[in-house]
Amino acid sequence: MSTHTATADHHDAHDHKPGFVERWFFSTNHKDIGTLYLLFSFLMVIVGAAMSVVIRTELAVPGLQHVSPHFFNQMTSMHALVMIFGAVMPAFVGLANWMIPLQIGAPDMALPRMNNWSFWILPFAFTMLLLTLFLPGGAPAGGWTMYPPLSLQGGANVSFAIFAIHMMGISSIMGAINVIATILNMRAPGVDLLKMPIFCWTWLITAFLLLAVMPVLAGAVTMLLTDKFFATSFFNAAGGGDPVMYQHIFWFFGHPEVYIMILPAFGIVSEIIPTFSRKPLFGYQAMVYATAAIAFLSFIVWAHHMFTVGMPLGGEIYFMFATMLISIPTGVKVFNWASTLWRGSISFETPMLWSIAFVILFTIGGFSGLMLAIVPADFQYHDTYFVVAHFHYVLVTGALFAIIASIYYWWPKWTGRMYNEKWGKFHFWWTVVFVNLTFFPQHFLGLAGMPRRIPDYNVVFADWNLVSSIGAFGMFLTPFMMIFIFAHSLKHGAKAGARPWEGARGLEWTVPSPAPHHTFATPPAIKPGDLAHDDVTH
Amino acid sequence: MMQARFSRWVVAALASMPLAALAADPVPWQLNMGRGVTASAQNAYEAHMLALWICVGIGVVVFAAMAYAMFRFRHSKGAVPDTSFTHSTRLEILWTVIPVVLLVIMAVPATAKLISMYDTRESEMTIKVTGLQWMWKYEYLGEGVEITSRLDRESDRLRQNRNATRAELEAHPAYLLSVDNELVVPTNTKIRFVITADDVIHSWWVPALGWKQDAIPGIINEGWTDIREPGVYRGQCAELCGKDHGFMPIVVRAVPREEFDAWLASKKAAGQAPAATPGTTDDAQGTEPADPQAPEQAAPATDAASAV
Numbered sequence: 001m002s003t004h005t006a007t008a009d010h011h012d013a014h015d016h017k018p019g020f021v022e023r024w025f026f027s028t029n030h031k032d033i034g035t036l037y038l039l040f041s042f043l044m045v046i047v048g049a050a051m052s053v054v055i056r057t058e059l060a061v062p063g064l065q066h067v068s069p070h071f072f073n074q075m076t077s078m079h080a081l082v083m084i085f086g087a088v089m090p091a092f093v094g095l096a097n098w099m100i101p102l103q104i105g106a107p108d109m110a111l112p113r114m115n116n117w118s119f120w121i122l123p124f125a126f127t128m129l130l131l132t133l134f135l136p137g138g139a140p141a142g143g144w145t146m147y148p149p150l151s152l153q154g155g156a157n158v159s160f161a162i163f164a165i166h167m168m169g170i171s172s173i174m175g176a177i178n179v180i181a182t183i184l185n186m187r188a189p190g191v192d193l194l195k196m197p198i199f200c201w202t203w204l205i206t207a208f209l210l211l212a213v214m215p216v217l218a219g220a221v222t223m224l225l226t227d228k229f230f231a232t233s234f235f236n237a238a239g240g241g242d243p244v245m246y247q248h249i250f251w252f253f254g255h256p257e258v259y260i261m262i263l264p265a266f267g268i269v270s271e272i273i274p275t276f277s278r279k280p281l282f283g284y285q286a287m288v289y290a291t292a293a294i295a296f297l298s299f300i301v302w303a304h305h306m307f308t309v310g311m312p313l314g315g316e317i318y319f320m321f322a323t324m325l326i327s328i329p330t331g332v333k334v335f336n337w338a339s340t341l342w343r344g345s346i347s348f349e350t351p352m353l354w355s356i357a358f359v360i361l362f363t364i365g366g367f368s369g370l371m372l373a374i375v376p377a378d379f380q381y382h383d384t385y386f387v388v389a390h391f392h393y394v395l396v397t398g399a400l401f402a403i404i405a406s407i408y409y410w411w412p413k414w415t416g417r418m419y420n421e422k423w424g425k426f427h428f429w430w431t432v433v434f435v436n437l438t439f440f441p442q443h444f445l446g447l448a449g450m451p452r453r454i455p456d457y458n459v460v461f462a463d464w465n466l467v468s469s470i471g472a473f474g475m476f477l478t479p480f481m482m483i484f485i486f487a488h489s490l491k492h493g494a495k496a497g498a499r500p501w502e503g504a505r506g507l508e509w510t511v512p513s514p515a516p517h518h519t520f521a522t523p524p525a526i527k528p529g530d531l532a533h534d535d536v537t538h
Numbered sequence: 539m540m541q542a543r544f545s546r547w548v549v550a551a552l553a554s555m556p557l558a559a560l561a562a563d564p565v566p567w568q569l570n571m572g573r574g575v576t577a578s579a580q581n582a583y584e585a586h587m588l589a590l591w592i593c594v595g596i597g598v599v600v601f602a603a604m605a606y607a608m609f610r611f612r613h614s615k616g617a618v619p620d621t622s623f624t625h626s627t628r629l630e631i632l633w634t635v636i637p638v639v640l641l642v643i644m645a646v647p648a649t650a651k652l653i654s655m656y657d658t659r660e661s662e663m664t665i666k667v668t669g670l671q672w673m674w675k676y677e678y679l680g681e682g683v684e685i686t687s688r689l690d691r692e693s694d695r696l697r698q699n700r701n702a703t704r705a706e707l708e709a710h711p712a713y714l715l716s717v718d719n720e721l722v723v724p725t726n727t728k729i730r731f732v733i734t735a736d737d738v739i740h741s742w743w744v745p746a747l748g749w750k751q752d753a754i755p756g757i758i759n760e761g762w763t764d765i766r767e768p769g770v771y772r773g774q775c776a777e778l779c780g781k782d783h784g785f786m787p788i789v790v791r792a793v794p795r796e797e798f799d800a801w802l803a804s805k806k807a808a809g810q811a812p813a814a815t816p817g818t819t820d821d822a823q824g825t826e827p828a829d830p831q832a833p834e835q836a837a838p839a840t841d842a843a844s845a846v
Contacts, residue, residue: 062713063702070781143778149755150738150780237756243739244754277611279619286630308741308776309752310733310759313656317649324641328634331596335633338604343620347613356608360601367593374644376651377586379578379749380571383741383776447586448568449745451776454784456697458715459708460564 017517025120028112029517030097035414036119037094038407044086044126045400046479051079053476056438060469064456072455073141074133080144081161084261085168086126088395091403092264093118093175096203099410100179102508102515103197105188105524110181111174118174125167132157143453145254146221148235148246152228159229162221169214176210179203188507190526194288195533197506198281201288202267205295209256209263212299217253220246244309251302259298262362262394263291265402266333269355271506272409273337274532276352277344278503283336284533290329290336297326307378316375323373327366334363349501350424354405357432358398365393368443383453386446392439404431404482411486412500416514417493419485427481430474437471505532564745572745575767575792579748581651588647592640655749658762661730665723669733669740669753669775672782676721679732683805689785690716697785712789715772720789724798725765733759738780744773744790752777765792 017023027033054075058066067075097115101108109115132139137155140146151158183204187196224246226232233239235246266287274281281287304323307316337359346352368390372378381387412418441464446452450461457465499509510530511519528534564572573583611617666677673688689697693714696702707713723729733742735753742761743750746769751761765771773788793801 061704062707063700063704064697065700068781069784073778073781073783141781147739147778150778153738153780237754242756244757277619278613279621280624282624283626283630284624308750309754310757313653316652316656320648320652321645324645327641328637331633331637332630334600335629338600338607339623339626339629341604341607341611343623344607344611345613345617345619346608346611348608356604359604363597363600367597370593370644371586371589374585374589374648376578376581376648376655377571377589379655380582380586380745382750383743444567444569447571448564449572449773450564451743451774451784453778454774456714456784458564458713459704459711460566460568463567 026116028108028116030101030109030112030115031414031515031517033109033112033115033119034094034096034098037090037097037122040119040122041087041091041094041403042479042482044082044090047130048079048082048087049476049479051075051082052472055079056469056472058455059457059465061466062457062459062462067455069455070141071138073143073453074139076453077140077143078129078133081129081140081165082126083395084144084257085165086122088261088399088403089168089172090122092203092206092261092399093172095199095264095268095403095406095410096175096179098414099508100182100200100203101186102413102511102519103200103506104183104186104191105507105520105526106182106186107518107520109178110186111178114174115178118171118178121167121171125164125171128160128167129164132160135160145247145250146224147250148224148227148243151224152235159225162225165221166218169218172210173214176207176214179207180211183207188520188523188526191507191531194285195531197267197532198270198284198287199264199267202263202270202291205291206260206263209260209295209298213253213256213260216249217257220249220253223249244306247306247309248303251305252299254305255302256295256298258394259294261399263295265358265362265399266291268402268406268409269337269358271532272351272355272405273340273359275409275501275503275505276349276355277340277346279340279344280505280532281336282339282342283332286332287336290332293329294326297322297329301326304373304378307375308382320373320375324370327370330366334359334366345503349408350419350421350428351405351409353425353428354401354408357428358401358405361393361397361401361435365390365398368393381446383451384446385442385450385452388452389439389442389446392442396439397435401431407482407486409501410508411489412496413508413511413513413515415490415493416496416512417489418496418500419489419493423481423485423488427478427485430481431478434471434474434478438468438475439471441465441467441471505529507531574746574748575765575769575771576747576763578655578763579746581655582748585644585648585651589644592644596637596640658730658760661728661762663724663727664730664732665721667731667733667742667753669735669737669742669779669786671737671780672775672786674717674721674740674742674786674788675736678802681802681806683802683809685719685721687717687719687721687789689714689782689787690718692716693787694785712772714785715774715787715789717787717789720770720791722791722793722798722801723763723765724795725768725792727795727798728762728764731761731763733761739777740775740779740786741777742773742788743776744771744788746771747773747790750776765790768792768794 023032054067058072097109135156137157140154140157140161142151142154183200223234227234227236233241235241235243237243270281270287301319301323303311303315303319372381372390408424445461445464450457496513498512507524507530571583571586573580664679666679668675673686676685676687692710693716696706696710696713733751733753735755737755740753741750742753747763749761751759769792771790775783775786
């Protein structure tokens with residue numbers, strides 16, 4: 001039924017693209033909307049990175065030199081909001097838009113008009129969020145988690161930030177509905193669920209996570225809103241409420257959110273590693289089930305973010321054990337990636353480099369995550385730079401590395417041009433050096449006792465902070481490297497064939513590069529070898 | 539050079555804090571968690587080290603296997619992919635069971651440690667800790683002694699001077715980690731803390747004692763410590779609490795029991811009169827029934843304050 005809308009544009013055959021305004025503002029084309037999402041996400045990466053540069057500049061040496069503590073708090077809070085909701089999540093939705101229809105042989109997303117809407121909400125949401133920086137009293141400064149009562153001490157920014165979060169949530173929910181509807185209804189004949197590319201699987205599961213938890217976040221921030229402006233007392237102890245209840249509700253959203261930002265990344269590297277190992281993904285079904293297991297567990301571990309709020313002993317023990325369990329399916333994934341390499345025929349093109357770095361560095365983030373689950377030790381780690389190091393390892397060298405890997409990997413398909421391999425590798429090695437300089441020393445700082453979210457510190461913390469800041473300044477150059485590399489590729493890159501990677505499997509490689517404006521207007525007839533996972537025995 | 543700076547710091551620390559145990563954190567270029575001076579800190583350290591070594595072990599095995607694969611099975615060396623190696627039930631069982639065993643090895647001692655860290659029974663004294671923007675209030679329950687503890691003046695001066703030089707900051711070795719009124723406690727005494735807050739959430743954390751506990755308005759949390767060695771132990775608020783979150787340090791001075799008793803007696807003698815009229819309105823919570831000296835008329839003022 002929904003295919004009617006998808007094919008309503010009757011210029012399929014000759015790849016006719018509409019005019020600029022119609023194409024980019026009223027677009028219902030999954031590829032164009034995917035491009036919009038990715039461009040928006042890239043812009044937000046630069047904005048968020050600029051904020052992190054403010055943070056690291058202030059923290060480079062002890063003493064307060066450049067910003068006020070209040071502005072520093074605005075930067076840490078906004079950096080997180082922009083990076084999570086503006087950069088990582090939209091990037092994955094953009095990749096879903098581009099790739100899911102191509103991977104399952106569908107002509108478009110199931111709900112193309114809603115697709116347009118879910119994208120175009122975002123620029124407004126973030127304009128509003130970012131404009132709070134210019135309000136009297138500034139932007140939200142109570143942390144991205146917005147714990148009351150502190151967050152309620154903010155001025156007008158509270159209402160703007162909450163409204164912006166509502167809009168992002170609506171956008172995410174619509175994106176998730178679209179992914180679910182597309183995957184469940186629009187697979188080409190022969191693309192059975194258990195033959196589907198793993199990227200589609202991880203996104204399908206992510207979409208259910210989004211559907212489940214974005215409304216929870218909306219509820220939590222709405223209660224904040226009424227506490228602030230309508231004299232309710234959900235989180236106000238003086239009125240019979242409970243500030244800790246907010247944290248429970250928030251992290252019931254927040255923990256699945258963590259997996260929302262990493263499961264599609266798992267999917268991406270599970271596409272790339274087999275391609276450059278020239279060997280199918282090891283344990284495909286185990287990967288699918290592990291993803292589902294992680295998603296399930298993500299709902300029942302939320303309070304490990306709150307080990308120091310004074311939960312009863314039984315609660316602490318339960319959340320410790322449940323959290324430790326997550327390392328089992330996550331371990332299965334890592335072992336499967338390593339086994340995919342085993343007895344392969346490995347080459348190290350840029351997407352592969354990013355993916356291998358993902359496996360190693362994400363695993364390091366996983367290790368620190370496991371350590372954080374151990375409650376007696378967490379009493380020390382909690383709210384220190386150790387935590388900051390941990391979540392940047394999983395979000396930067398995890399999610400962001402996978403996103404960059406996917407851009408290099410699918411760029412030839414999107415544009416019909418190859419990038420310059422030498423520069424891609426330079427970009428990679430530069431990033432690996434500086435990202436580790438930035439975040440690895442933060443483990444040491446946390447263990448030595450430096451709390452997170454402080455604008456100044458004792459001289460004793462100075463050395464590692466300087467190292468970390470140098471790393472951050474190096475990192476800040478990388479988005480500009482990307483602009484250069486991909487702009488150069490658009491102009492001068494070598495022409496890419498339909499299957500630019502020798503080992504690549506999947507329907508997206510059966511269409512020409514660049515992918516025509518409309519693909520799979522009629523369902524493809526699947527030939528042996530088209531699908532990466534057409535052998536259901538593994 | 540690193541060594542020189544280290545020893546300079548140690549000398550400075552020795553000079554300024556005659557009571558400081560050198561084991562106490564932090565030191566420049568510190569890499570690992572400190573061992574602290576309490577059983578809880580020892581627990582945290584041991585749980586941390588066990589988890590760390592297990593992770594290092596897994597990491598070495600996995601990364602070595604990956605490195606070997608990447609070296610051995612290179613396309614450029616003419617490696618031929620074994621496309622049939624895509625599934626192995628044996629391996630899958632192995633890499634599920636071994637991690638489960640490792641988790642149990644971590645979970646069992648962690649649980650035992652946690653249980654002991656939660657056991658606040660048989661404490662010999664209780665101190666009420668109240669977090670406020672941006673200071674700590676300490677009350678020796680039943681003793682009528684109350685202390686307000688803020689960032690020391692020199693740190694406050696330095697942090698507000700944008701042009702403070704590195705030398706100036708280094709000249710104050712406890713920059714941002716010292717207070718006007720330290721929390722004085724006896725060693726070898728099980729001290730129970732009841733922890734709350736007046737305005738927003740704070741978190742009371744002294745790394746050498748081995749734990750942090752959130753201070754939440756409207757909720758009273760518990761913690762305990764039993765400090766083995768006399769010394770000055772420094773910490774900071776660990777929960778974002780507004781603009782001066784980075785500027786509400788915690789300093790615990792642990793002294794032998796006799797010294798503490800003498801200090802407490804002097805404090806009582808000196809503070810009798812002022813203690814009966816608790817200070818300014820903005821830091822008066824005063825609803826705790828445990829405070830026998832709180833004047834009746836403080837209650838309405840408190841309600842008004844917390845309704846803001």
